[in-house]
Amino acid sequence: MGRWSGAPTSAADVAHEALLSRTSTVEALRTLAALGLAERTPDGWMSLDRPLSEVAIQTGAEDDYQATLAEHRAERADWHAVIASWSLPAATDDDRTHAYR
Incomplete structure (x- = not known):
């Protein structure tokens, strides 16, 4: 749980990083351990x-x-479609004129 590594981290440090009380953090860590x-x-x-x-x-x-x-997979697919659209040619003024006729 070390912030950027697999190093052990004290409950107080986890609480500080999570902006939680130490008591709540210890309880949550015990739940995670279980x-x-x-x-x-x-x-x-x-x-x-x-x-x-x-x-x-x-x-x-499980459900x-x-x-x-x-x-999450659907959102990721949507995001990939947006990224792919960035490589399409830019619209021109002529394209816009034809679209609104």
């Missing part, structure tokens, strides 16, 4: 690499996970 997403080590908290799909199944939120995933 789900196999974080681990407390002697040097601090570390994030664990566990697929969110597994956590969704474990918590009974929500799949819906969110589909939504």
Whole structure:
């Protein structure tokens, strides 16, 4: 959970970065640990690499996970279409005149 690395991070540092109270942060870290997403080590908290799909199944939120995933994929496809449109030739004044007739 180290800000830019996999280094262990104290709960106080996580709380500071997340703009949360230390109590709320510790509670959240314990929840993440119970789900196999974080681990407390002697040097601090570390994030664990566990697929969110597994956590969704474990918590009974698979339908929500799949819906969110589909939504994100659709948004990503829309964004890719916008980016692809940037490489199209620019419209000219003549193109605009014909479009409004």
